[in-house]
Amino acid sequence: MISELQAYLQAEFGIHFQDTALLAEAFTQASYVNEHPKEHLKYYERIEFLGDAVLQLFVSEYIYQRFPELPQGKLTRLRAAMVCEDSFSKFALECHFDQYIRLGRGEEMAGARKRPSLLCDIFEAFIGALYLDQGRAAVEKFIHRVIFPKLDQGWFDHAVDAKTTLQEFLQRNGDVQIVYHLLKESGSENEPVFTVNVSANGQVIGQGTGSSKKHAEMAAAQVALEALRHTKK
Amino acid sequence: MISELQAYLQAEFGIHFQDTALLAEAFTQASYVNEHPKEHLKYYERIEFLGDAVLQLFVSEYIYQRFPELPQGKLTRLRAAMVCEDSFSKFALECHFDQYIRLGRGEEMAGARKRPSLLCDIFEAFIGALYLDQGRAAVEKFIHRVIFPKLDQGWFDHAVDAKTTLQEFLQRNGDVQIVYHLLKESGSENEPVFTVNVSANGQVIGQGTGSSKKHAEMAAAQVALEALRHTKK
Structure with a gap:
């Protein structure tokens, strides 16, 4: 699954991961690790912790620069609409990340693969892994393609009048x-x-x-x- | 006040701001702006919005790297103890930032200069301004001096067992x-x-x-x- 993901990221986004273990970690849920105890795998939660903060900063910086007249309250509302489970789970689906998540059987049967909270976590974990592996510029390039155009498409109009x-x-x-x-x-x-x-x-x-x-x-x-x-x- | 702040930052931290208007903005409260309507000043809230996200990421990145075995839940608890009003207001006092805040008279009389919420805001705004003016490396140098040594001094022990x-x-x-x-x-x-x-x-x-x-x-x-x-x- 991870080599397919690697090929997909290369073809679709021009992203080539150096550290494939890190990429695998970002797409692996705890339930999968528990079912494969001998492989000593890691799951996404630590990278997600980092990815969440990466997204917070880069989205903040973008809207701070792009809306120079917007007061703090509105910036905060706009960021909350962009950096949230609802948005990130949709981005994850749009990027077909759901197809590459490594899940345990129970979670798979329970429909976790399409669960917004998991999709959101995986999106954040992917960003965390991309940041660690390829640095800031690669993350910015990715979110300029996947997140920021949604501003022009009206996704977040409800947050700003x-x-x-x-x-x-x-x-x-x-x-x-x-x-x-x-x-x-x-x-x-x-x-x-x-x-x-x-x-x-x-x-x-x-x-x-x-x-x-x-x-x-x-x-x-x-x-x-x-x-x-x-x-x- | 701002030229004194400029001199202080240079002497104490080796920081020389290019954009002094940005530095002034970071240390100016709305009450001061309201009392000086002809000067068309800006106050710190927008930069604070950015600075908050800068601190979230850089602290997250540091503890993610430094504690490779710490699970996400503990990372989150530790970050919450480091990135909070209580910590930031103490850092602001330690850096003597309280002496350089531009306040309106009413706020001054009400004792705002020592109010933890304001000190916290000013600390975040300063970091936002430093990030915009001098970039990531300057912020990292600053927080490696002001924030991270507190980990070794036991400031955040309550957050991690x-x-x-x-x-x-x-x-x-x-x-x-x-x-x-x-x-x-x-x-x-x-x-x-x-x-x-x-x-x-x-x-x-x-x-x-x-x-x-x-x-x-x-x-x-x-x-x-x-x-x-x-x-x-």
Whole structure:
């Protein structure tokens, strides 16, 4: 299984591990070690401990640099959305890491191979092994391919409000004037409906409604973001 | 205050910041910014966000390498004891960082300058600024002086059991045979007292008692550790 993993990583990501024992350790669960006592194998938990901290720092550094105006609270929320079991288990599946995990029979039968907590652990352990074996640059190259594009694809929009995301999206290549304009206020006094549009350098790029001006602006920003992302593809 | 800090860091740690605005940011609290609106200052929170992750990784990496036999659970406990408000606020005081924080008057009067949470934040922010300005090697040099020696001084013994610490202490320069020997069992059936000694390569280095064999071994290891550390000074 490990030589197949080695070949897969080489073909898919251009990664060639020097220390294959370390790579094996990252993909081996305790249940497999227990079933093969004579092989004196190690399991992933120590490397996962390290990989978790590697991901915390490199994701922090990336969003710190990329969102220079984002205050600490929002940076923390965004990082929590990126560095979590839900995200990492999806990345692990996308990278087909599930196919290479070494599990004991009981765990295999219990469906551990698709369990988000295990997939997350394996993703972190892989990053830890990559960091130890190939250094910082290799990890950065990998996460620039696997993690950071998800920011542009809207995976983490829920963590940062749409207005902030739209601003960052539009101003990445220079200054753009973003204006929110209240078009109308309708509904009843108890249930008002606000309609707002948003324009970039004078061109309307989205419109939204909400129960407050702020909610309507968020909705308009979200519509604009989705349209812009659709256009980019 | 910042030019004095600059001079102090140079004299005490051999650190010369290129970007003094970044250094100033790391030592400035929001209350100071609010009192000086015309200066368009920044405060430390964003850099602290980064510094926290820098410390998490570098401490993780150090203990991962230094304690190759420590399982993940104990690594996590040890890291939590090292990377926490209590430790960082003490490091900040030891480095005299409290003298250089820029605070608003209200915060100053409220005694914020000695508040552990603020000292911890400033320590993290300083590390974040050092990382951005001088890179990884400068941070490692700094924490090898300020943080890691505390491991040998016993600051974090409560997080790792004394038997593990003694083993690591003795085996750092090669293999040493450590043996725990039950000397006697006394007390009553309900309140037994076990007495154990511990030897290194046949030489007794500590003795301890406890309500179980395990507790007695821990006590013996703790006595041995304290004696060894005392001898080393």
